[in-house]
Amino acid sequence: MIKKTLLLIAISLITQHSWTQQNAAVEKSVYGFQAGVLGFWAHNESRLDKNISLRTELGLDAGIFSSNADFSGSKVSVIFIPSISLEPRLYYNLRKRMDKGKNISENSGNFVALKLNYRPDWFTLSNVGNTSVADNIAIIPKWGIRRTFWNHLTYELGAGVGYRKYYLKQYGYNENPGEVAVDLHIRIGYTF
Template sequence: MKKIYILFLLSAHTIFAQDYSVEKSTFSFQTGFFGFWLNNESRLSEKVTLKTEIGLDVFTQKNNDNEGSVDFDALVPVITFEPRWYYNLEKRGAKGKNIHNNAANFIALTVSYHPDWFVITGVENAYLNHQVAVVPKWAMKRNIGKSDFTYELGAGLGYNFIFNKKHPFDDSGEVWLDLHARIGYIFKSSRKK
């Protein structure tokens, strides 16, 4: 009888145990006030993912050249790598909240590369120096209802390294404020197992 009772407890634990880990992989499209992006988020561990993305950022640039200063707003390409730690996934899941598609709060280290490939703007002779921004940030990701539409909100403060191609000894940088406000659609998701 004792063996049957122990076997029952073990099987009940297996049946009712919840998996509060991040999704294995998601592919999505996101847009916001500052651009649009295609991305993949892949699981590295139960609570850590690596988000990789490519897209176009809205960028404000001030260029100083021989003909004076040229200020412009433009769309510029961006490649981003962002490890994320979803620190409250288990807490949200245990409370019965929707954690599908990694809907939880996270801390991330965003590394964004803005190459000087092209600039989409109406200003002639506009260019963008190579830039790499490194920003630690806090953010949250939530589902809109029970759909595959999501939104993300967050903020971080870091540094943007600027590599001046025209004047190689004039490399500089600036403090970088990352305001993160996006809405997106996850078009492919691999479940946890």
């Protein structure tokens, strides 16, 4: 009787461990909205492989700047710029989280990513008239975490450093200067 019980427990554990390893994967597709200190975005993450997803994102990045209002003093201004991003993500700890009994739903895990971000000069929303931005594109390797709580609420933290290229011919410049691009984000969101 004891041998049969131990055998059943062993088979159960092996089956559960095998099932856990096979199903520790990113979600097939996750849609959601996120808001952060500097903007808000709609996104989709689609599974490419067991631990790899492709995040597509459309939103408005915000910026804060100081302007000289009619030369009478400094004025703090806010601008919102359209932003389009593609970001392959490798979630590297899903199996470990699942084995520890931690939540991996809605792609809750740690990830490394390569963000490709395009900010076009289509329009801007600002409290200062006649504002515009130069078209620019950035490529930024980054690291981040994503966690889900209360089933559909998420928070995400991430950081990365890369390169941003500006396209300034529309402003009469022939050179296309580039600069270091930093991506630091803290976001909360809702997934469907």
